[in-house]
Amino acid sequence: MAANYWTSSQRLKWQLTKTQLEHTRRADLLFCQEDDLRLVRIYLYSLIQRLGRRLQLRQQPMATAAVYMARFYTKVAIRETNPYLVCATCVYIASKMEECPQHIRTVVSEAKSLWQDYVTLDSSKLAECEFYVISEMSSYLIIHHPYRTLTQLNKPLDLSPEETQTSWAIINDSYMTDLPLLYPPHVIALTAIYLSIVLPNVQMSKSGITSTSLESRNNDKMISWFADNGVEMESIVNCTQEMISFYAIWETYIEKDLKDLVARMMAR
Numbered sequence: 001m002a003a004n005y006w007t008s009s010q011r012l013k014w015q016l017t018k019t020q021l022e023h024t025r026r027a028d029l030l031f032c033q034e035d036d037l038r039l040v041r042i043y044l045y046s047l048i049q050r051l052g053r054r055l056q057l058r059q060q061p062m063a064t065a066a067v068y069m070a071r072f073y074t075k076v077a078i079r080e081t082n083p084y085l086v087c088a089t090c091v092y093i094a095s096k097m098e099e100c101p102q103h104i105r106t107v108v109s110e111a112k113s114l115w116q117d118y119v120t121l122d123s124s125k126l127a128e129c130e131f132y133v134i135s136e137m138s139s140y141l142i143i144h145h146p147y148r149t150l151t152q153l154n155k156p157l158d159l160s161p162e163e164t165q166t167s168w169a170i171i172n173d174s175y176m177t178d179l180p181l182l183y184p185p186h187v188i189a190l191t192a193i194y195l196s197i198v199l200p201n202v203q204m205s206k207s208g209i210t211s212t213s214l215e216s217r218n219n220d221k222m223i224s225w226f227a228d229n230g231v232e233m234e235s236i237v238n239c240t241q242e243m244i245s246f247y248a249i250w251e252t253y254i255e256k257d258l259k260d261l262v263a264r265m266m267a268r
Contacts, residue, residue: 005184009140014071016181027077031265038177038249040078040265043258044069045176047087047115054110055102057095059172064143065094066175068133074181075136079265084111084118089129097141146171149189157193157222166196170243177246183239190231191239197222 005011028037045066052062068090088111095102104123111119111126119125134141150167153159159167170192174180179188226233 005144005186008142008144010142010144011184013138013140014181015184016074018178018182021074021178021181024074025077028079028265031079032261035249035252036261038246039253039258040262041070042176042250042253043255043262044083044087046255047084048091050114051088051091051107051111054114055091055095055107057091057100057102058098060145060147061094061098061100062091063145063147063172063175064098065090067143067180068093068137068141070175070178070181071137072133078262082118082266083262084115085125085129086133088119089126089133092126093130093133093141097143144185146174146185146189146192149186150192153189153193157197157225159193159197163193163196167192170195173246174243176250177242179239179242183235187232187235187239190226191236191243193222194236195240195243 025037032040048062048065048069052065065087069087072086072090088107092102092104092107095107104126108119108121108123108126112121147168150164150171154164167189171188174188174192179191226236
């Protein structure tokens with residue numbers, strides 16, 4: 001079950017539609033605009049990244065934590081929680097699931113040092129939140145990531161080191177979007193490859209990455225591979241549009257403003 005995405009809980013229980021996502025966010029949208037909510041998602045992901053780095057976690061556990069956070073907030077309104085505690089809890093659960101466990105006191109201590117106004121040193125609070133998060137996810141904790149597909153396709157598509165790096169970065173950025181809740185991991189990986197090769201002029205300035213330096217090359221091999229393997233191009237196009245839209249809105253991101261907005265949401 002864990003090794004097969006097609007029979008996994010991720011596909012059977014946690015692959016949602018845009019309509020379902022819009023329905024889950026109605027409560028939060030009463031207090032902020034849709035674009036603001038997308039920026040909040042970026043801010044929450046940044047919290048996971050900061051704590052993960054303090055704990056010296058690899059990228060995959062942090063990606064798993066980001067998916068947990070996204071799933072949790074399809075069930076619970078952000079304004080009804082302490083997002084800082086939720087993000088710390090997601091990191092704690094993900095570290096256990098990805099076999100790089102962190103002691104609960106260590107997680108709490110590092111979270112407290114980062115967000116002293118919102119997290120206490122009482123580890124029982126995080127333990128309570130752990131049960132809350134797992135319950136809202138119905139205990140479905142196994143996550144399939146796009147990284148494996150990217151690694152598997154590196155040789156068949158003859159990706160250059162720069163193209164591989166850019167694709168990897170785009171996958172990392174996808175965790176700040178709804179894509180992990182909407183599409184299978186292989187579709188997200190193929191979208192990242194498509195963006196890095198077929199659309200070399202896409203700008204990703206917030207992440208400090210740009211693919212404009214990629215040399216133009218013959219894309220026939222990739223297009224033929226897509227056709228021969230029955231890749232659903234409609235999904236790739238939809239994911240591509242989502243990522244381009246994401247990079248556009250990321251340009252408006254101002255951390256202080258988002259921190260204030262989250263504080264206002266928590267106070268309601």
